[in-house]
Amino acid sequence: MSYLYLTILFPLIGFVLLAAGRNKLPEPVAAIIGVGAVGLSALFALIAGMDFVNNGSVAQVQHLWTWFSAGNLTPGISLHLDGLSLLMTGMITGVGFLIHIFASWYMRGEEDFARFFSYFNLFVASMLLLVLGDNLALLFLGWEGVGLCSYLLIGYYYENPNNGFAAIKAFTVTRVGDVFLLIAMFLIFQQFGTLNTQYIVENAANVMTQSSSLTIWTALLLFLGAAGKSAQIPLQTWLADAMAGPTPVSALIHAATMVTAGVYLCCRLFTVFELAPEVMMFISITGAVTLLVAGFAALVQTDIKRILAYSTMSQLGYMFMAVGAEAYQAGLFHMLTHAFFKALLFLSSGAVILAYHHEQNIFKMGGLFYKNKFLFACFAIGGGALAAIPFITVGFFSKDAILGAVWAQGQEVAVYNCLYWTGVVGAFLTSIYTFRLIWVVFFGKENTPYHEIKGVTYWGPLAILAVLSTFVGAALKAPVESILNAAKIPAFEISEALEHGMHTAEYTAVGIALAGLAVGVVLFAFAYNAVKSFARTSLGAGLANICRNALGFDALYDIIFVKPYLFFAKLFGRDPIDGLWLVLPALVKGGHSFTSSRQTGSLREYASSMGLGTIVLLMILLVIQVVGK
Template structure:
């Protein structure tokens, strides 16, 4: 436990050294610092975890110092280690370390190599602060830290304006969610008098019991904050554009860090949500809608990274369905499984991109099976886990547990029965677009010359992730359940009478996912000409355009928010308030110009003006006399 702070300290030291050295550090030195810092963090995370388990898995807190003091509010820089934070810490440092190793290979020869790894180290440190902080103020510090790092890394290639815009978009959209989270923190502090997480979790059932309306608003604000980070509708539009950054960035954001923050927050504060069942239902609905929208969008994408981005959005939808169904442990294990196979898929896609000379369009690749069977194995296992191929992939053991739990809830609340079938449809779509991706890249006609790739820092991390994405990764399910139970994250209880029905529901989901695989094989391996012919029709082209743009959320937000904001900014840029006060001097100036123009020096004009004035005065006097009588 005494080593816990070192898990954060090493990446912070790495960040400082790399940021200070920048262009003065050789590439090898930068790689050693950047990778070594996270490696040491993972090592001490392992040591702290072993101590935690050996000491009976009892929650422990390490107080370092008081952050600041304002009246009765004095949040500490204190780190908490329990089952949930141990799971998150292991995932962040373990998967993050593998991504750092791969990044040292992938970014070789790139400009600003040290700058890249400085941001990478800060990202890991910020995420660790988020999950290890024992209070929500410290969590919010890490929350904003990962938001900043995502902006810096998504816009890493800032010379391209579109990359800068993507970074700004990610920063802005997630800031909307952050505002909701901040409101939730204000509400919690008002009611509990503290932001200490354990105090809030333990007392939520009593403090919020007397004010159901407050419980609903607090839970809703917490979820909307989580939705921003975890790319759930309506705050999902940033995730696909985040692919502008280098591929290892996509792997780190999508697998081990930023997008998992929202799932962690909702599970960490689960008792607050239990006091608002309506919000739990809303969370499941949001997750279900998100996974369907993302699934359809992934069907027609041509960029290999955008396909995987929409698949991430879809899998996060499953996790939030689990949270809404109160199957927290199932959602968290799927988060861990997703970290394995999504890191594998993103890093493998990075290798594919380099092999095809930085080409990202899958229809300009092709024929890779003959060239690199190792990458095919990585995609086959990673894609199989994504599609939850039964028994041999870790995704089967995590996703089907979620669908089974949602089905059980559907026996009491009809809404969840509908959500179960929505999740099944999502699994069907996942199988189709996953097969499409693998078939086109590995078995399509070769369009771009293949470039040989090699190196232990390339295949080493992929090999480890490949093994963890198989059924071997499922061996972690019971240990994860034990440490989560020790953290008082409740298990999902299935009534004995529903156990058989739940298993049947899981088998149904597996069967439909396999049917999706068969449909994918038919469409893309045997009937691709018919698919292309349909895509060239007016209806097909229009439908593809709608799906490619993910149902037009960007266009809608552009009309509703962006354009009115730009118009308002343009109006205010001219400072209308200041211009209003300029009316008075304008009147005076106009009067001055008019009277000045009358000073001509002509006696004839002066005499005429005086005569006109006398006539006007006489007329006024006559009118006054008449009115007076």
């Protein structure tokens, strides 16, 4: 436990060294610092975890110093280690370390190599602070840290204006969620008098009233904060555009860090949410709608990274469905397995992109199976886990547990039964777009010359993640359940009467997912000409356009928020209030200009002016006399 602070300190030191050195550091030195810092973080996280388990998995707090004191608010720089934070720390440092190794290969030759790794190290440090902080103030500091790093990394290739716009969009949309979270923190402090997470979790039932308006608003605002970071409707639009950054950035954001923060927050403060069952249902509904929208959007994307981005959004929807159904452990285990196979898919896609000379359009690739069977194996395993192929992939052991739990909740609350079928449809769509991606890239016609790729820093991380994405990764389920039980994260309980039906529901989901795979095979391997013919019809083109734009949320927000904002910004940019005060100096200036223009030095003009003035004065006096009589 005494080593716990080192898990954050090493990435911070790496960030400082790399930021200070920047272009002065040779590429190998920058790679050693960047990768080594996270490697040491993972090592000390492992040591702290072993101490935690050896000490009976009892939660411990390491107080470093008091951050600040303002009245009753005295948050400390204190780290809290329990089963949940240990799970998150292991995932962040373990998967993050593998991504850093791969990035040292992928980013070779980039002009700002050290700058990239400085942001990468700060990203890991911020996420660790988020999950290890023992109070919401410290969590919020890490929360903002990952938001800043995502902005810096998404806009890493800043010379392209579109990348800058994508970074600003991600920063702005997630800031909306952050405002909701900040308001929720104010409400929590008002009710509890503290921001200490453990005190809040343990005393929520005594302090808050179930289903009261204050409780509902607190839980709802917490979830909206989580929705911003985890890209759930209505704050999901930033995630696909985040693909503007280098591919390892996509892997880090989508697999091990930022997007998992929302799920972590909901599970950390689960007692607050359980006092607002209306919000719990809303969380599940939001997750179900998100996974459906993302599934349809992924069906027609042509950018390999955007397909995976929408699949991330979809899988996060499953996690939130689990949270809303009180299946926290199932959701957290799926979060861990998703980190394995999504990191595998993103890093593999990065290798594919380099092999095709930075080409990202899947229809400009093709034939990769015959050139690189290792990458095919990685994609097949990762795609199989994403589609939850039964028994042989880790996704089967996590996703179907979520659907089974949602089905079980549906036996008591009818809404969850509808959500179960929504999740099943999502699984069907997942199988189709996953097969489409793999078939086009690996078996389609080769349209771009293949470039040989090699190096242990390329295939080493992929090999490890590939193994963890198979049934081997499912071996972690029991240890994860054990440490989550120690952290008092409730396990989903089901009566014996429903157990058989729950398993049937899980097998049904598996069967429909396999049916989706069969449909994908038919559509893209045997009847692709028919698919292209349909896409050229007005109906097909219209549906494709709607799905390609993810049901038009960006266009809707542009109309509702962006254009009115720009209108008022343009209007008030001219400052009409100040403009009113400028009338007086304008009159003075105008009078001055007029009188100055009359100073000509001509005696004839002066005499004429005096005569004209005399006549005007006499006329005024005459009018006054007439009116007076």
